[in-house]
Amino acid sequence: MYESQSITKLPFFNGENYPFWKNQMRLFIKSSDYLVWDAIEDGPIILMKRDDEGRLVPKRKGEMSEDDRKKLQINDKALHMLFCAFRPDIYSKVSSIESAKEVWDTLETTYEGTSDVKETKIGIINLSYENFKMEPDETVSKMFDRFSTIVNGLKGFGEIILGDKLVRKLLYSLPESWDGKRTAIIEAKNLKTLKLDELVCSLLTHEIMKQGREDEKKKEEWRSLR
Missing domain, CATH: 1.10.1200 (Non-ribosomal Peptide Synthetase Peptidyl Carrier Protein; Chain A)
Known part of the structure; x- marks a missing residue:
């Protein structure tokens, strides 16, 4: 039998029973903030603008509005939730990754395989x-x-x-x-x-x-x- 998780505490991943943890973590994130789950499922938002020639190009940091920064923050929230759920050796394997989706995908490949x-x-x-x-x-x-x-x-x-x-x-x-x-x-x-x-x-x-x-x-x- 497994020990039940608190509804306010992140499901902790110790490297074992990944499918169970993945399902618990998915539900926890969705119930906390569905935009955070979107970042994990779809990847970080890329803010675009049109240049003088009408082409879509990424916005520079100085061109971002407050609303733009809040959109970018969603990926950081997702990373924070994931990193806080890992034991140190698991964290060290993915800590340099800047996309929450890439972290999630890396875990799937590592613990579920190709x-x-x-x-x-x-x-x-x-x-x-x-x-x-x-x-x-x-x-x-x-x-x-x-x-x-x-x-x-x-x-x-x-x-x-x-x-x-x-x-x-x-x-x-x-x-x-x-x-x-x-x-x-x-x-x-x-x-x-x-x-x-x-x-x-x-x-x-x-x-x-x-x-x-x-x-x-x-x-x-x-x-x-x-």
């Missing part, structure tokens, strides 16, 4: 998702932890799976011993609107009741031998 490498990683995680099944003697909680890790891994690479598909996948990942419960859920619930956490709660309740019945059965068998 596009070919990323496609390979996505393929491996997708295979894990497609082949996902509840393991023998695995609890619902542990199964859901494994499932969440796979889904979050895909999400970190931009592969978003809709809620109803996640519900169906998890439901049909249960073994034959859960057939009765699965059928009851399918008949009683609308799988298109059933939330994943609601499904897990239902499975956990059934697991507790099932364990209780098994414990009681063992007690009865033990009594009969006395």
Whole structure:
């Protein structure tokens, strides 16, 4: 399990689990200032003007208005947010880069690899998702932890799976011993609107009741031998 992040504290990147951090950082920046995210996604604003011949050329520093300077400051805000989220050795690798977009892209290449490498990683995680099944003697909680890790891994690479598909996948990942419960859920619930956490709660309740019945059965068998 991961430790939850404060909504006012930058998600810290320690060099591990980059896809998770990237998603958390993206949401943090967007919720703080969407213009800052634009600078990371699209690159810094280049201020232009027309010269005497009508051609577009970059503005010189002395030609910039106060509004121009505020626009340029957005890239610096983005850099500041990124740099403050890095441990020292990661910061040292990108500290000389002046574009927030370039910093972000550098991290992606370093920790996710090139596009070919990323496609390979996505393929491996997708295979894990497609082949996902509840393991023998695995609890619902542990199964859901494994499932969440796979889904979050895909999400970190931009592969978003809709809620109803996640519900169906998890439901049909249960073994034959859960057939009765699965059928009851399918008949009683609308799988298109059933939330994943609601499904897990239902499975956990059934697991507790099932364990209780098994414990009681063992007690009865033990009594009969006395």
